[in-house]
Amino acid sequence: MRSGLERDRRDFLKGSLLVGTAGVAPPAAVARAAGPAARPPVAALPPTQARAQAESGPVNVSVEDGAPIIVNPGSDLMVDMLREAGVQYVAAMPGSTFRGLQESIVNYGGNRDPELITCVHEEISAALAHGYSKVAGKPMACLVHSNVGLQHASMAIYNAWCDRAPMMVLAGDGLDAATRRPWVEWLHSQTDLGVLVRDFTKWDDTPVSLQHYAESFMRAYEMSCTPPCEPVLLVVDLDLQERSVPDPKAIRIPRRAPVSPPAGEPAALAQAAAMLLEASRPVIVADRAARTPKGMALMVELAELIKAPVIDKGGRMNMPTSHFLNQSGRQGELIKQADLILGLELTDLYGLVNDMPDLPEREPHSLVAPAARVVAVSSTYGYFKGDVQDVQRYYPADLTIAADAEASLPGLIDALRRQMRPEHRAAAAAREAPLREAFGATRAKAADDAARSWDSTPISTARLSMELWERIRREDWALVSNTAFLGQWPQRLWDITDHHQFIGGEGGYGVGYGAPAAAGAALAHRSAGRLPVAIIGDGDLMVLPGSLWTLAHHRIPLLIMVQNNRAWHQETMHLQRMSCRRNRGAETAPTGTLLSDPDIDYAQVAKGMGLWAEGPVEDPDRLGAVIERGLAVVKDGRPALIDVVTQPR
């Protein structure tokens, strides 16, 4: 026994499942085996332990060929619950606190629906689930090993929280102190696991019986999927997983009960419609408005009805980039001129209408005309937390509607149609021609900007983006990475027309999201036979490079292009500001922000993890051919990586 205790938390302990082995069998089970006269020792469990013990029988309930076996372990029922909820994948780095559930997924469930996705870090597990959910439109699960695994996963859970993405986090834990083996099992147990992530999950629970687990699981799933969609946490007790269930049919697994999302109250939507129609220069600003493809269609319908320009902030794909009413490139002047701003699921309303430059005095100033009015629609007005600050600075809109934007759009459009009079239609019609001209001019300017440095080495981000675009635009493609540090060239020059073609970014701007989220999104695209591509910064990739192994291991087709500018340039600029303001020189700004000396060979890293890879590519004229080779690999069903040495932005 001592040899088992000396191993790390993931060692499998042999021979510990037999009744009578000291310190392992639940005391109550030992008591039942010994006869009704024995008094069980006091168990250090919450009051509902009696129910838990009533649900489960002794550890060994059957004997086969002389060997005791456990039949109907509780974790088999947990797999049934995953299936009832429609969870197709469970991401996990293995951990002993969920060994029961993992075994049930593989052997009871046949490792299909759900399928186990093996990851080398819990943050990868959670970020993968984050990316997946934005394509699949539903959550997957990630299994984490008690407190140590949950802490690893917490960065990615926070990103998902900020990004309003659903996720089922299942954390193994040994709740009963009386059945914890000494040393490691105590280091990896926690009385209240939820406290680690409670401020950035929507709900958490620690069920103490299987019936409790079943009901909490289904509640957690529905809460995660109800706007504002957020991660949820369920603690999965080790004993609940491993004990036999005498009568599995006695555990009632609730059916799915989807919750209808909150839609705007009709009078409020009517008021919003009236305000939009009164305006001469209305502007629509959308961030996470389109949760589904239907949401994007509704955005187009709304914008076309009143011929209002749309600024797409890119939290999701809200407005086709090739539509003339997508005027995202003119945000500054449109906001300045607007007399009515309609904000739909905005991350930061205050930051949209105010600026606070990064200057020593940090003085805010308004970006809107004094008489401009603001209508804000978001499900987060009805739900947010007090500790984490993703809620952003307070801004009192003229009309605030606590409702899901996508669910509210049909009512808003109906209200507009009812209230529109000929003069409103004429005013809208008059906006069309200038907006079409402005759209064309904005795209032409973007093309002119892209032409600068076209032939340069290091390769410009514009060249990188357009060479890739040329080779995917005729395919059923999807971009599964953020573009904030890429000059937003895809939004400026690609024709992004479908909702699934862009899924936004990190949410919480936590570095490391890129590769694992792309892997999760690509996993979801795989079943649809799409061609996913990602452009990921070198610094971001280096946080969780182990994501590449998961791509290779699970044969997830994805083309990753590394935007290798050999530094954390955002941070270099920050250091530059500090040193210049202090009159100490800009030459030292790269100290601590360069990713060179040595230059990381990302192609070698990727090959080492089982990917096809080429690079570093420094000649822009070589890019096209390399991309074509990479895409051929991806179309063959495998992941590929191309290392491209680029300019900073």
Place this chain on the structure above:
Amino acid sequence: MSALACGGNPVMRALVAACALFAAAPAHSRTTAFSPEAVHRRALYRSKGCYECHDDDGQGARGVAPAIAPAPLGRDDMEAYVRHPAGVMPPYSARLVSREDLDAIYAYLSSLPHGPSAAKIPLLARFVEGRSAAPPVPAGPGRQRSTAADLAGRQVYGRACGACHGADLNGGIGPSLRTSTAARSAAGIAAVIHNPPRDMPRLFPASLSDADVRAVATYVASISGR
């Protein structure tokens, strides 16, 4: 100084690595000469951190910094702005970047070729097809055209305004002047130049004379239809 000579000092290692990175050939584009002077100028542009925001070829980056190549501002205009920038650009005192350094950086920026036009790049041509690169000079009834005045206005605009407001006045780091000034007369536009908003450089009177301001204001007003 070699990396070995730096020993384990991380700051010195970073400086050496940065200098090697900054001074490295090959040149950034096919047409830039590799003379020692050119290499030195490029190295200065990078070591002073200019490339971080304005990118390797001074082409700028959306939402970060405007294009500054090929040298759209005059040499003295550039120095005035570098010493007292508007917006979030950090100030560079003479201690941080000397006049001689600025001469070299300005020469580097001036040497950068404009590069191919979008119309000649197959991946970009469709966005500019049918669109004129030069902004039109409208001539309406009752409007007296003075070719010399228009030309003067255009020249001032190209020198002092185009980097931020776009060569075609459609905006960039700065707003579009086709729409944002549509309600302003030439006198109103001149007033903005005299008293610029917080993010706009103050070019009058150091860089722009009264005549320059009148010329460019008249030019911009004519574009926006006033």
